[in-house]
Amino acid sequence: MSDAVQPALQYVDEHREQFLEELKDLIRIPSISTLPKHRKDMRRAARFVADQLTAIGLRKVRLIKTAGHPLVYGEWLDAPGKPTALLYGHYDVQPVDPLALWESPPFEPTIRGDNLYARGAVDDKGQMFAIVKALEALMRTGGTLPLNVRVLIEGEEEAGGESIEHYVVEHPERLGCDVALIVDTGIPAPDVPSITYGVRGIIYAEIEARGAKRDLHSGEFGGIAPNAIHALAVVLAGLKDARGHIHIPGLYDKMRPATEEERRMWARNPADMPAIWKREMGLDVLPGEPEYDPIERNCARPTFEVHGIIGGFTGDGAKTVIPAEVRAKVSLRLVPDQRPKAVFKLLERRVQELCPPGVTMTVTEIHGGDAVVVPLDNVYIRAAERAVEQEWGKAPVFERSGGSIPIGALFDRVLGVPVVFLGAGLPDDNIHAPNEKFHLPYFYRDIRQILRFLHLVGNDPAIAARPNVSAQRRGTTRRASTASSADGANGAAASRRVRTPAGKKA
Ligand code: BES
Ligand code: MN
Ligand code: MN
Numbered sequence: 001m002s003d004a005v006q007p008a009l010q011y012v013d014e015h016r017e018q019f020l021e022e023l024k025d026l027i028r029i030p031s032i033s034t035l036p037k038h039r040k041d042m043r044r045a046a047r048f049v050a051d052q053l054t055a056i057g058l059r060k061v062r063l064i065k066t067a068g069h070p071l072v073y074g075e076w077l078d079a080p081g082k083p084t085a086l087l088y089g090h091y092d093v094q095p096v097d098p099l100a101l102w103e104s105p106p107f108e109p110t111i112r113g114d115n116l117y118a119r120g121a122v123d124d125k126g127q128m129f130a131i132v133k134a135l136e137a138l139m140r141t142g143g144t145l146p147l148n149v150r151v152l153i154e155g156e157e158e159a160g161g162e163s164i165e166h167y168v169v170e171h172p173e174r175l176g177c178d179v180a181l182i183v184d185t186g187i188p189a190p191d192v193p194s195i196t197y198g199v200r201g202i203i204y205a206e207i208e209a210r211g212a213k214r215d216l217h218s219g220e221f222g223g224i225a226p227n228a229i230h231a232l233a234v235v236l237a238g239l240k241d242a243r244g245h246i247h248i249p250g251l252y253d254k255m256r257p258a259t260e261e262e263r264r265m266w267a268r269n270p271a272d273m274p275a276i277w278k279r280e281m282g283l284d285v286l287p288g289e290p291e292y293d294p295i296e297r298n299c300a301r302p303t304f305e306v307h308g309i310i311g312g313f314t315g316d317g318a319k320t321v322i323p324a325e326v327r328a329k330v331s332l333r334l335v336p337d338q339r340p341k342a343v344f345k346l347l348e349r350r351v352q353e354l355c356p357p358g359v360t361m362t363v364t365e366i367h368g369g370d371a372v373v374v375p376l377d378n379v380y381i382r383a384a385e386r387a388v389e390q391e392w393g394k395a396p397v398f399e400r401s402g403g404s405i406p407i408g409a410l411f412d413r414v415l416g417v418p419v420v421f422l423g424a425g426l427p428d429d430n431i432h433a434p435n436e437k438f439h440l441p442y443f444y445r446d447i448r449q450i451l452r453f454l455h456l457v458g459n460d461p462a463i464a465a466r467p468n469v470s471a472q473r474r475g476t477t478r479r480a481s482t483a484s485s486a487d488g489a490n491g492a493a494a495s496r497r498v499r500t501p502a503g504k505k506a
Pocket of ligand 2: 123
């Protein structure tokens with residue numbers, strides 16, 4: 001059985017150059033989702049992905065129009081009796097600033113050593129492309145796929161993913177599947193393969209502080225005027241203290257703590273994460289809640305961060321002014337069962353509580369997404385584990401990511417299927433930063449582990465006997481493992497409507 005995958009693996013090896021050149025073409029399109037001026041580039045990138053899907057023989061390939069950037073969809077459902085996998089990645093990328101720190105231009109893919117440098121190289125164009133190339137290799141060598149697939153690629157992941165959320169909530173029946181594979185994560189260290197089983201949620205907001213109706217002379221009005229920037233500083237300092245404790249009443253009430261079993265699992269990670277993090281940051285301390293292990297702080301505890309402050313006098317020289325207004329971008333990373341909307345309200349209330357007299361503060365939500373921790377006791381995770389082990393020659397570690405991939409919770413909650421996060425990024429890939437890279441050997445590993453996963457899922461007798469593990473999950477672990485409020489109409493009910501393609505049930 002495992003022999004059947006050899007021609008496809010060989011195809012990958014024989015087409016390394018071609019895959020790389022095509023990936024470079026995709027990377028050259030500056031698809032920065034958050035910047036309005038790249039709207040056309042977003043469409044071009046979506047088109048590029050769609051054309052790839054068409055070329056490898058997927059059906060019903062199309063761009064799905066949204067309020068934001070298009071989704072790319074394609075399917076191949078000609079394997080009756082086989083399970084259906086929903087494959088996800090994103091074609092959008094983060095902004096490139098500060099541009100001066102790039103060693104080669106962000107959208108001119110450049111190879112140095114074993115690495116491909118460019119914005120989006122690993123997050124997520126390279127990894128998303130690995131899905132496409134895995135399908136291509138299977139299709140070109142077998143003429144068919146070992147299972148049914150639906151491919152859904154989004155263009156707003158880096159900007160909050162609002163459009164895909166609406167699409168999944170409104171049309172779960174179009175995404176009927178037995179398992180969802182998300183290729184947008186990394187591994188802890190070189191040669192330490194992993195399966196991610198959780199991602200954090202997020203709530204991103206802007207705080208605007210306004211004092212007097214105009215900027216003031218700081219002597220003429222000093223001692224009697226509110227200072228918007230200082231008021232903001234007071235508020236920010238009140239939200240999180242120097243020991244990393246967040247002071248937002250109610251924040252820690254509903255969170256699900258990590259389990260002892262998880263802590264034991266994390267301890268089996270052969271990579272020395274604290275050392276890796278210190279090296280990456282160029283620091284010899286890991287500031288944060290002292291009573292928690294850094295691993296836990298990084299993936300199973302909420303965080304509060306300030307991303308930027310816009311306001312006041314920052315030019316050369318001196319200007320004696322009391323600023324009337326300032327804005328700050330902030331976010332909290334969340335863990336199950338902290339819901340973004342609820343946490344936003346807590347944040348808003350706390351900001352008002354801390355706001356000094358004479359200043360008004362407005363808190364505006366920018367985007368939010370749920371955390372998810374997926375159950376590990378299902379045949380699809382087993383298949384992923386075997387795929388990884390076959391590819392890397394060693395068993396994967398199981399880790400929770402500190403980052404957020406909002407669609408993970410949506411697939412879990414709305415589609416009600418097992419979610420598998422596979423990826424091959426490295427901690428020093430500089431994602432979201434200058435000189436992002438993809439370690440090229442891991443680009444090919446990514447393709448191959450996805451390919452092996454699809455092959456195993458399509459040929460696993462345990463899965464064939466019962467592809468739809470989610471049906472049995474629904475009443476038990478799954479419900480208990482995800483957030484439960486507010487998802488009534490769109491959650492459980494919709495997931496019950498979801499069916500895999502007609503005729504697939506043997
Ligand atoms: N691929 C990342 C998430 C990630 C980062 C996974 C590191 C594993 C390791 C994703 O593209 C991302 O950056 N997500 C954003 C989501 C946000 C904008 C809603 C994030 O985490 O900031
Ligand atoms: Mn990503
Ligand atoms: Mn990202």
